[in-house]
Amino acid sequence: MTHFGDQLAYRIKELQNPSVVGLDPRLKDIPSYIKDEAINKFGKTPEGAAAAILMFNKGLIDAIADIVPAVKPQIAFYEQYGHVGLKAYEDTVAYAHQKGMLVIGDAKRSDIASTAEAYANAHLGTVDVFGESIPMINADALTINPYLGSDGITPFTKVCKEQGKGVFVLVRTSNESADEIQGMAVGDELVDEVVAGLVEGWGRELVGESGYSSVGAVVGATYPEEARELRQRMPNQIFLVPGYGAQGGGAESAKPCFHANGTGAIVNSSRGIIFAYIADKMTERAYAEAARAAALRMKDDLNRLF
């Protein structure tokens, strides 16, 4: 039986790279030679958009699989093309696995009881199809939203336990208005600090040999002070850290998300890596090469922290 927390912790160590590449394939920024090929085959249709996305992703995965532990496809960018977009998402997950990468599905799902169970089965586990258990999307981990409390979390952690998968619970997001709800004061604590306590509890029975739980936490790099506090409250959680690069946080701002020994966090960059060819003024054909170079720069950037 696999254990997601251990898997991720060991793979980070092996590659000496605590980063994850966000696969947020905005069609407008995908190289036009890829889009032209997709349009030639499928026309200017959602099928064409999905084909372009998948081709683009495969090139990226090929370019980074040996240096980056995980990819994080943001499902909204696939879901927007409806069911053919979701097919491209499924195929992206499968391709990343084929190339040895871990996959963190960024879906931020939230619901309760049997509905949450359906999401958990779909994204991480197996789904009952007329009596047969079939893996469906089959990512290694999924981001989830805690607003509904334990009823919205335990159906996911149950699947994590049974199938060796993981979740990252939103605790402190990286956006400006995160404070509106997450930053409210509840007695001496902030809402996100109370949530951190819940996450620590939910993850306790899923702590692996690495010392890390398969129940992780999303903690933005844009609130370093708060990250320091949350790091103390969730010692066994791997932090999935958005907000590096495009959202304004540098490596230094992500530092409080790590333990002093440099473990315990995985920092995400999406646009900064996958569309590096634009920022770096390279040719479209070099998009994957540019992504690899950007991923290596990010790795070095993060490794300089400790």
Next chain:
Amino acid sequence: MTHFGDQLAYRIKELQNPSVVGLDPRLKDIPSYIKDEAINKFGKTPEGAAAAILMFNKGLIDAIADIVPAVKPQIAFYEQYGHVGLKAYEDTVAYAHQKGMLVIGDAKRSDIASTAEAYANAHLGTVDVFGESIPMINADALTINPYLGSDGITPFTKVCKEQGKGVFVLVRTSNESADEIQGMAVGDELVDEVVAGLVEGWGRELVGESGYSSVGAVVGATYPEEARELRQRMPNQIFLVPGYGAQGGGAESAKPCFHANGTGAIVNSSRGIIFAYIADKMTERAYAEAARAAALRMKDDLNRLF
């Protein structure tokens, strides 16, 4: 230009029925003659499951379209069959529209900025496909989660404004552990009461001629005291009320979700309607008829409140 708040308020009035039927098609409870037909065509595959779900839903929609204002498909039950499940979801939305029903997509999505925009476009608006704007899922309204604050809401309200669509923001959910986060005390208020204030603000510029906003709120029937408080704080919000029937709340418990004049709420029942044939010990072939009878009983039940 349509206005979702007005559309829903007027349709409730026209049918004298403040209820919505949740389309949560659990495969195990779908009549076996429908499943057999689907298996004959597609085998014991996700395609077969999706076909069974769609056939089942069409029968339900045919049976209730003239007496119930809206359906609320719970996307998790479709998403669990991957992209073919999402196709069944899309087809369900289209079929309900064809029969004159409003569709509230229950997806509880949450994200920020361009990612939230992608969800909003996918579920409610139009998606750019190589320069053409194409409606994708095209529901009338969508449930969304407020944990990320305004950044996670305004991309949705923007689409609501531009396309005449609506959202229902989770404020107080119907489950037992809702209190863990939503019920925490922030000074003199509870977290969900602060969220209610935010929702009222987000919805202000979308209040229609009916007096109701296209930005509604999810408020469970299982916390009547709290519902009373929230009703006062969100006078212009239509409350989408889960927890009637299977989750234990009767019509009486939903009463505080309405204004004194009997408007301002729409009560959901899922299993209690769509699988009424099981509880009422009717034959499988009578599942749609049983659903219609259950929907009429629920309508009467709610109309007795005022």
